[in-house]
Amino acid sequence: MSANKIKIAAMSLFANYGYEGTSLAHIASKVGIKKQSIYSHFDGKDDLFIQVLNDALQQELSHLHDVLMKEDTQSFNETLHLLIQDIIDRFSNDKNMKFWLRMSFYPPMHLLEEVNKAVYFYEDEQLSLLEPIFRKAIHENKLKKREPEQLVIAFIALMNAIMMELVYGGEKRAQQVATPSMEIFLDGISIASKGEE
Amino acid sequence: MSANKIKIAAMSLFANYGYEGTSLAHIASKVGIKKQSIYSHFDGKDDLFIQVLNDALQQELSHLHDVLMKEDTQSFNETLHLLIQDIIDRFSNDKNMKFWLRMSFYPPMHLLEEVNKAVYFYEDEQLSLLEPIFRKAIHENKLKKREPEQLVIAFIALMNAIMMELVYGGEKRAQQVATPSMEIFLDGISIASKGEE
DNA sequence: AATCACCTTACGAACGGTCGTTAGTCCGTT
């Protein structure tokens, strides 16, 4: 299945060098073929990119599902920590996430429409998967009274901040940011259970 | 001063299309000259980029100074709100910030070293300018006891999250993220002054 | 078993374009 090899190589290169910074020759050489051979499997660069994009979307969605699968077997705080830690753990090795992050941010302008469609789809899914978790925690009187949607928005922003730190600070730096950020976030949303001096 | 016109056009195009996505012909046509004329003012594309980068760094630094100038005439909370609001207000019109943000994130790989140098310099300055503000607020017993550096790190992460939202959500969406995020952040760091139910 | 047609996959060669860059020149200002 050479088409898959091409997609994997393309995803990695797009993630690291961007769309314009990645040539078909570049991709082909990583696979071990010539650039013309790519046309046996794809209509062209744009087609290859779109297919990689859709693969990335699907994989991100199914991964998000997986992480939240075990949600009811653990506490609210554990779930949030898991979501943050998952981002950090995946970033270094998961080309899929790196690609997805970069292309969400700075898509090739002539494919803006299709990229945005994918991004919006993911964000909707993300929002509707996370909201019940916060809603449940409110219902159990664990959190200060606030609109659940606002909690989700703020938490997603926190996740984004960690991702951003991963991009130019690396894994170690992101961990240093995640710890106090989560601490403060949880302090900000939780009903104080133990005395603060 | 045609060199300045070129730098301004280049900054705007680099910000919107990236380094590889911006050609010298593109830049020249925006200025109203031919691409070869750029070589009367710069050694080449890389030289132009580096000069634009350094301009952007200097302007970001001086702007940060300006925003914090009036720090002692306003409250701690006002200062934080001002910092966030400043990011949102500038994003739409300030090409400098857009350029800086994009290139911090995804620099042209063959100029990685020089870009990183600039980014690290800015981050150091940002950290050492913000820390005394939090230190002072702690000293005035406005905040829960925490390491001031951790507070700064978490706050910078919050600023980054807003910037990230600006990039693919736009100004309106960023505002919707900023409001609850700031609310929760302040709740998380402040000593509770009024009762929560 | 041998032949045939067919399909997939890869390749060399080459296309028109655009890229960044260089050389040489012309013109206005100092």
Place this chain on the structure above:
DNA sequence: AACGGACTAACGACCGTTCGTAAGGTGATT
């Protein structure tokens, strides 16, 4: 006379893409 800034022309390199073709596998027909 000297110089800075813009120009025309052209360079080699690389871009994405197309074409024709050759190798290999599959399956049906002889």
